[in-house]
Amino acid sequence: MKCSKCKNDKLSKEFPSCIITERCNHIPSYCFSCLIKNLDLANITDQKIRKCPECSEKLSVKELKLISLAWDKVSFKIDVGNIGKAKTTQNINAAYGNNNMEEIYIVLLNGQKCCFQYNQIKNIPMLRKEIRKKLDVDESKQKLIYNGVELQDQVTTHCTLQDYKIEPGSHIQLIIVLYARSIKSLIFDLFWGYPANGTQDFLDELYSM
Known part of the structure; x- marks a missing residue:
């Protein structure tokens, strides 16, 4: 998936799994990182009005807390x-x-x-x-x-x-480790797509000793 904010291709798990408020009528196209930066959740009790960056729906304190909690629990975030x-x-x-x-x-x-x-x-x-x-x-x-x-x-x-x-x-x-042996050179020929004939591998590995 491509984030509509940073324009980077990211894994689906790097996006919110559902809409950030029930009033949104669109799928989340902001990745989690861009969403958190946009909402500035460091102090959600500062009376600052925060909105969905995609449709401008106002977010309640409860909804902001849920977003912050979801961000804390994501599996892909590594220090x-x-x-x-x-x-x-x-x-x-x-x-x-x-x-x-x-x-x-x-x-x-x-x-x-x-x-x-x-x-x-x-x-x-x-x-x-x-x-x-x-x-x-x-x-x-x-x-x-x-x-x-x-x-x-x-x-x-x-x-x-x-x-x-x-x-x-x-x-x-x-x-x-893919192979526990010495390989001088390793070339990956990557293909992403649905195989038309059903026999094409998504990951074709070519290597020479």
Whole structure:
């Protein structure tokens, strides 16, 4: 889908799933990011009249709160600056209200984010097993990146999260490996559309060793 404001092609999940008010008679064509910027929801109790940016219908405080809540829960929103960076205990307490937040996050390239209990992950192999249980990704296809460094498995002594200075609240990037072997060059021939003959693949992969 293309956002009518920023003109960028985005995934359907990056748009509101329904109209922002029952008085709107159009589908939402503003992406979530542009909608939030337009409505300026930092202080929705400031008596400022806010309207739908597409049809100018006035929005109530209740409707604005629902939009803000939906924005907080979207799955595609990632704090890019936080990926691979450790949070200090002081920063964690400030962000989460000192509620003993003991979790780490695994982030995929598609925006999906899963949390794991920090104290239950004793080492990197155990983290891989938990990822396989929750995301159904085999350990051999997991490439974990933290702070620009790939997390490695040691045969004799397993590396722990502490060895990589991974603290509670940290984000670890998960890259799913297509082939666990050395490929010199890889070319993707992408096609998007409905196959006329029913045999054409949407993703044709051509690679040479």
